[in-house]
Amino acid sequence: MGFDFTPADRVNTLPPYVFARLDELKAKAREQGLDLIDLGMGNPDGYAPQPVIDAATEALKVGENHGYPPFEGTGSFRSAIARWYHRRYGVNLSPDSEALPLIGSKEGLTHLALAYINPGDTVLVPSPAYPAHFRGPLIAGANLHKMVLTAEKDWLIDLSQIPESVAQQAKILYFNYPSNPTTAVASREFFEEIVAFARHYSILLVHDLCYAELAFDGYQPTSLLEIPGAKELSVEFHTLSKTYSMAGWRVGFVVGNSKIIQGLRTLKTNLDYGIFAAVQAAAETALELPDSYVEQAQQRYQQRRDFLVEGLEKLGWNIPKPKATMYLWVPCPKGTGSTDFALDTLQKTGVVVTPGNAFGEAGEGYVRISLIADRDRLQEVLDRFQQAGIRY
């Protein structure tokens, strides 16, 4: 008898991760000697703020930080999360039961699905969406109901389109505003509606507020927990990756309903040992930085947004300036699919963009461009687009 190397169905049935596929294509393009400009992933360029680096360096000098960290995160990081929440949103949280540090929010979003979804449970997910919002539930064996988002509805979830029988059965609804990849933002009224909907159908809400602070033109994203009663049925995920350019440090957190958090904590206790204590000390420092740091990050991305949107406009694109996130969500030229357009762009210009269908079929017809290069590189993108005739 031979060995059976077939992975479990939960792995085998996953669609290929598009970023991994893009990596292969990028490697090929590099072999051909192309100078790539990678605007594919949402991977911030640059360094974490200096006080964060200093805090990590200091924490490295403390012997006990080199051992296993507490499973549930350090008490001082959890307290910093609660203080930050109160400062930003006026929401009170218990640092012991309503805040849990994560090894990045992707880890938590996916494990939450494993902690709460039994095979066959109905889960409501937007399409297009950040992949962890549907891949986590898929790994857990969920029956996905896709809430299709469209430009006509400003990429907002249309709750009235969810059939009554599906809503009755649904256990969890994932959502994310400001949205990756569509860059859409949602009003406070929308958050109130979704809480009322979830309460009516007894659905747990999972909100991803990854772009809590990357908002422009004075816009302030809403936290789900600001909505009265939301904490009774929901959790919200945050990350240090984006605002503080700490994507490689792997640190984020979830806040909200203590029962939901307890289930995730129990699962994680069996899977991981938490986050390196020195990284938690650094993350705590990041959350306590004066607002001027956040404003600098906002200005950086806002200037890039303006530069690229205005440059693309001269090439014939008409892209509204997003109010938040670090992306542009760009329609492909008429009649061209997302993958073809992204590949064509890569081959002709060496510029990497992400095909919209990486975020689900409803992202077909779009590509996502990340604002993760400085002005000179973005000018180079525009020049290459012009020379290669990449236009709308």
Ligand SMILES: Cc1ncc(COP(=O)(O)O)c(C=O)c1O
């Ligand atoms: C909406 C959204 N959620 C979560 C993540 C992952 O963040 P983290 O680095 O905390 O895992 C990303 C990363 O791009 C994202 O866009």
